[in-house]
Amino acid sequence: MTRVTACLGAHKTVGEANRHTLSRCFLAPATSRRARGHVESRAEARRKFLQIMRVQAFYEDQMIGSSEDFQMVLSANRAGVWEYDHASGASTCGSEVFKMLGRAEGELPNKLEQWLELVHPEDRGHVLDRMPTEDAADDYFYEAEFRLRGSDSQWLCVHCRGRVIERDARGKPLRSAGLILDISKWHANRSELAEFVPVGFYTMCYYVSDGSFHFLYLNDQFCKITGLEKAALLNDARLAFASALPEDRIRLDEANLKSATSGEPFLFEGRFTIRGQLRWLRIESRPTFRLNGDSEWNGIVVDITDLKFAHEALRESEERFRALAEMSPESILVNLKGRYVYANQAAVRLLHAKDAGEIIGLSPFDIIAPSHHERVRERMRLVIDEKQILGTREAVWVRLDGSRVTVEVATGPIVWQGEQAIQVVSRDISERKQIEKTLQDADRRKDEFLATLAHELRNPLAPIRNGLHVLRRHGTGSLDAEKLLPMMERQVEHLVRLVDDLIEISRISKGKILSRS
Numbered sequence: 001m002t003r004v005t006a007c008l009g010a011h012k013t014v015g016e017a018n019r020h021t022l023s024r025c026f027l028a029p030a031t032s033r034r035a036r037g038h039v040e041s042r043a044e045a046r047r048k049f050l051q052i053m054r055v056q057a058f059y060e061d062q063m064i065g066s067s068e069d070f071q072m073v074l075s076a077n078r079a080g081v082w083e084y085d086h087a088s089g090a091s092t093c094g095s096e097v098f099k100m101l102g103r104a105e106g107e108l109p110n111k112l113e114q115w116l117e118l119v120h121p122e123d124r125g126h127v128l129d130r131m132p133t134e135d136a137a138d139d140y141f142y143e144a145e146f147r148l149r150g151s152d153s154q155w156l157c158v159h160c161r162g163r164v165i166e167r168d169a170r171g172k173p174l175r176s177a178g179l180i181l182d183i184s185k186w187h188a189n190r191s192e193l194a195e196f197v198p199v200g201f202y203t204m205c206y207y208v209s210d211g212s213f214h215f216l217y218l219n220d221q222f223c224k225i226t227g228l229e230k231a232a233l234l235n236d237a238r239l240a241f242a243s244a245l246p247e248d249r250i251r252l253d254e255a256n257l258k259s260a261t262s263g264e265p266f267l268f269e270g271r272f273t274i275r276g277q278l279r280w281l282r283i284e285s286r287p288t289f290r291l292n293g294d295s296e297w298n299g300i301v302v303d304i305t306d307l308k309f310a311h312e313a314l315r316e317s318e319e320r321f322r323a324l325a326e327m328s329p330e331s332i333l334v335n336l337k338g339r340y341v342y343a344n345q346a347a348v349r350l351l352h353a354k355d356a357g358e359i360i361g362l363s364p365f366d367i368i369a370p371s372h373h374e375r376v377r378e379r380m381r382l383v384i385d386e387k388q389i390l391g392t393r394e395a396v397w398v399r400l401d402g403s404r405v406t407v408e409v410a411t412g413p414i415v416w417q418g419e420q421a422i423q424v425v426s427r428d429i430s431e432r433k434q435i436e437k438t439l440q441d442a443d444r445r446k447d448e449f450l451a452t453l454a455h456e457l458r459n460p461l462a463p464i465r466n467g468l469h470v471l472r473r474h475g476t477g478s479l480d481a482e483k484l485l486p487m488m489e490r491q492v493e494h495l496v497r498l499v500d501d502l503i504e505i506s507r508i509s510k511g512k513i514l515s516r517s
Contacts, residue, residue, distance in 0.1 A: 080180050081179055082094070083175060085174070086174055089111050091109075100180075101148065103150075158183060161178050164176050202297075203296065204297045218233055245273070248271050249270075252268055255267065255268045259285075266297070268282070280303070281304065282302045284300050285298060285300070318417075329427075331344065331346045331351075331424075331428075333347050334423055336417075342360070342416070351367060367398055369404065375393075388412075389412035390410065392410045408427050410424075464492065
């Protein structure tokens, strides 16, 4: 069973005169140095206290109830009231406390020393530590959880809260009063749960008198995580975290000292050698200080090795991505939730930015021409919702200086720092577009040249064809043949020159056609 500490006084029913004092006592927050280690059960206890106070106020204000009505409320919540006389040491309690402990009226002691005999031996010293002293401040609240023996020798876990309600002229406490609540069921459920969840729970106490540490409670998961036997840990608490690596042990001691001196929560993540393997542990606890200077630490230990390795793998993956992206000649942007969170140097140059910081934080629509916005929205939807990798498309981007550039863009899904994002890869195709335009113009001039050349070739072919036809009919000895031959020679020479022009490929790109006569 979890060891819980507290201070106990026995009590009798508190009347109307003390009702408002008790309500302030139970419902006011505890001081910062009285930090509570078992939050769940104490929060439930306060809720019960609030319910009891409200019911008592209703019966008293309406004057329709009696002490029996209020006792019914106490009984339903397994709670009782107590009062303690500091001068005489007498302690009295209400009837519900008798029922809670399974005892008849008169069976319970009426002295604090006798009540301590009912407290678990391991809790008695701490019960006395929390008793208010003569110099205790007015806002000092007496609040605790501890084990109390019932009639069947079974230990009940109880939650007790109260405060000094009367002092003498010198400020010395005369009377204290409060409520006591049975939390055995809540405590059992919590302890049972603690054995099944993969979290180690512990309660450790530091004793100022000899500077020693001792575990008051350990669950099985704590032993499993640390790789140590419970008996060994209970015998020597220093074994628990002795396996920390030397460089991490320094940080562990510093964090522990800071928490012990300031009262702030203790939080540490470090590497430990457990069963010959390197494991990462996360330790969280909160100190509760006693009047004698001792401190009690209620905390948890979690093995975060797998999580650390996953984070390390993610970090290495992101570093590889950044290294490759920075070396890439292509512009690479990462769009997370509608804003750019990464831009490589190629993107900086493409958008005429001073550095990546000028791009990070911009929306895609800040650099995309308005005519392309609808298409870009659709592509973003396909990447995020359907996890599609989209091929290249041309787009017009507006640089930071206002100039425009034609780019070719490909998009796809990427996980960025654990969240779904869009990776945008683009390249400047302005030069390529200019070359394509130049080639198109050259192709057009080539077509014009060939058309002109074809026309020029047809003109000399007609007379050659006619001359050959005459020669074929009359032979080469006639007068007409002698006149036709020079003409044919001239036309053939002209045709040769045209063919030479066709060979000159450079004239196609220049668009020049020389017609020689």
